[in-house]
Amino acid sequence: MSVTKQDVIAALERINLPDGRSLIAHDLMRALSVEGDVVRFVIEAPNAEIARSMGPLRDAAEKVVSELAGVKQVTVALTAHGPAQKTSAPPSLKVGGHPKPQDGPTKPSGVKRILAIGSGKGGVGKSTVSSNLAVALAKQGRKVGLLDADIYGPSQPRMMGVNKRPASPDGKTIIPLKAHGVTMMSIGLMMEEGKAVVWRGPMLMGALQQMLGQVEWGELDVLLVDLPPGTGDVQLTLCTKSELTGAIVVSTPQDVALIDARKALDMFATLKTPVLGLIENMSMFVCPDCGGEHQIFGQGGVAAEAEKMGVPLLGALPIDLETRIAGDGGTPVAAGEGPMAQAYARIAEGLVKGGMA
Helix, strand or coil: CCCCHHHHHHHHCCCECCCCCECCCCCCEEEEEEECCEEEEEEEEEEHHHHHCCHHHHHHHHHHHHCCCCCCEEEEEEEEEECCCCCCCCCCCCCCCCCCCCCCCECCCCECCEEEEECCCCCCCHHHHHHHHHHHHHHCCCCEEEEECCCCCCCHHHHHCCCCCCECCCCCCEECEEECCEEEEEHHHCCCCCCCCCCCHHHHHHHHHHHHHCECCCCECEEEEECCCCCCHHHHHHHHHECCCEEEEEECCCHHHHHHHHHHHHHHHHCCCCEEEEEEEEEEEECCCCCCEECCCCCCHHHHHHHHHCCCEEEEEEECHHHHHHHHHCCCHHHCCCHHHHHHHHHHHHHHHCCCC
């Protein structure tokens, strides 16, 4: 069913300002356009000072319209009609820097569980698994957050289809973005596209501390943290400075990947972080022409490692062209239907039933 402008206006009639009158009654909406399943409009405040306080109103308007049947994407701009009154501007948010002292491991307020998703080496599809697992858990009815902690190579903005810079109303707190039912934050959203992050360890640790402690995550059942590959500063900081529920390790089946996956497993054991399970990615290739299965990277290596460690094999995911296309397009394959979405749904269901998410 296609959404109409009248549907959008009716939805916005339910958004009230403090005086009890609606957004529409105040005549604050401008430039409404509906193109298929994409809705765009502008909220125009009387002046810039008032506009600065209307962020929650814009978020509420975006949410109520996104819940309409037939709407897949909503873009809401907040602008001001008149010039701003002369007030001191809020300080700009600086990302990175030396971490602040902590009394002990902490957890963001409102977040029930933190799951780290790691791998011993790059190229095994850890970030793809992270984004799709986040979406699959959201489809299971969980309140999910996704933190892209791969500081040097953040990929979640592209995979989740998000490119807006998060707001920081006071130069301290960070308002995360939402996509596909997931609340997300990435260092890639704070940096100019294509600009390299050239930081030493303390800067990485400070940035991670900011993204955990200064982001307004809200009430979440689970926060997934997409770790960088390896066993470095980010992993050490997360495991020692936050209250981790546990970790999931992603690997491909071949021996050269498992060598590094074992190092990741040993790292989590050393840091006393429980490993909740392993996921075997790129476990096989199913030929689209003949339907034959080909074990390009070998077979069963991750399952054998899971059995050896006494931890669950949470799932085995094939190499899949649709997954790659969906990730590049900004809509994870788990958001749709089909065999791959069902595969991620099974992993998510297992985590929920096991009390891990």
